[in-house]
Amino acid sequence: MPFGFGDQRNAEQCKRSICVNNPYLDSMKEDILYHLNLDTSSHDLPKEFGDVKFVCVGGSPWRMKAFTEYIAKELGMADPNGEYPNICEGTDRYAMYKVGPVLSVSHGMGIPSISIMLHELIKLLHHARCTDVTIMRIGTSGGIGLQPGTVVVTRQSVDSLFLPRFEQLVLGKTVVRNTELDVELAEELLQCGKELAEFQTVSGNTMCTLDFYEGQARLDGAFCSYTEEEKQNYLSEAYAAGVRNIEMESSVFAAMCKLSNIRAAVVCVTLLDRQKGDQLTSSHDILHSYQQRPQTLVGYYIKKKLDALKRN
Template sequence: MDSKDDKRNELSCSPVYVHNPHLDALKDDILYHFSLGTGTHDLPAMFGDVKFVCVGGSPRRMKAFTEFIAVELGMEDPKSDYPNICAGTDRYAMYKVGPVLSVSHGMGIPSIAIMLHELIKLLHHAHCTGVTIIRIGTSGGIALEPGTVVVTKQSVDGTFLPKFEQMILGKTVVRNIDLDQSLAEELLQCSRDLNQFETVIGNTMCTMDFYEGQARLDGAFCSYTEEDKQDYLMKAKEAGVCNIEMESSVFAAMCKLSGLSAAVVCVTLLDRLKGDQVSCSHEVLHSYQQRPQILVGHYIKQQLLAKAEQN
């Protein structure tokens, strides 16, 4: 057995960690934005078999992924419309097929951070082990053709540094945002096996804003020139940045803290060096948005088949 197999076996038994002693004093831990709780739901029975979690911004897209992965795994039920487990709230949507959980996270760092706090607690309370979590989404590319899929090697901030900063009790806390490099390489190899679309591995810049934070010229406010924008994006390219989005840094930080094996897979909708507005047709955009789903679905199917063969 090689070192990769040893690591995989170790991860398959790894629990999901929470680092909060105050939770022990709670009689009922209410996951408010999921409309779930330890006192009102049997979380181990509902989620104890989860091995893969896929998260993305749009509730509609995550339901589509659920339907797609159900077919991929041969678990589709023609009588089921895959009800939203979080139907009691309009904040997030959650769907489950076998060992795969699909959850929406909204847009931006604050929204995904709230979701991840409750998701990590849910997985912990459900006694899940060996969980792999992958963010699938969209992004703006830098010097890449639209439709290119980027597997994130390292998330970086707007200064191209690999760190996530958060203000806690009036103090700046800096957290590690390393992702699982072995998982990233496996996903890249899966794309090569599929050979359906271009996939690259590179750094992803995570910003706090869609407009000025990403050097766009088409927001309500803009204090810089086209030349300034191009200069900044070229510096990002030189720093190894392949794409820009708004969730990867806090996603990487929180998954690292909880012991989750994590990856980010985003399709590019445009080349930011050539413009700021997405101008593709709805049909083309839909086909692009399916690419991360196809890649991650193939990876999950491959992993489950490999595990079945081992057993």
């Protein structure tokens, strides 16, 4: 690796803090987090964000605002006027909300969108001198062999060949990065699911794809070059490899959090069983209730952790 910035060396240097793995940041007079509408010159990032311990990220701005309102009530920090300002106001790329030590950020859809957000979020946490941060992605997914509404806590993010890796092109060369997630955190979330007992929570591998249609073996896209039998065979192979759901962000999320020495988890609800169909036919109300389940689980986990810290 260039500059001698090996992963192991950096991990030793910052066991509790955020690793940015970029020697050029220290020489910059100002760092502009363009897509978050933040910067290091006009914002006191340590003052504004230094107390952050939990970051929850998800696809849509609406969903992350809903999570903010939910966690604020759970933590007894609800605004009496119901006002939760968007910290990223002024940009239409992402939305960010903060309630006490909890940061809520939208990331859009797909690997490129979440990758951009994570680069700037990780730098934000680094500039704010945050320590002991846990990041959790909440979202929706297509299940494999699971009842709709099942919440999957990801054990490993795998690619379309069912391998735990993320391939990043850097200077025209392929760099393969590890997609392991924090095992202890996953187990804690599964335990929280048992304690809640409001819906089924399972662990499994999550397949991360580059698109929503052909990459996920759907039959309902504009193009389809395979048969239904081939689709079913592929999904059966995925299930045999431990895959229980499919989405489009977990691989780069896991890889970047691991490089940054951040505890991370992926918690997604399944909206349908892909072995039984490709299109969503459930009512809006049912889908909305499913989408609330990851935030319920993660919110319970955060409250449990913060309550434990208060007792200690």
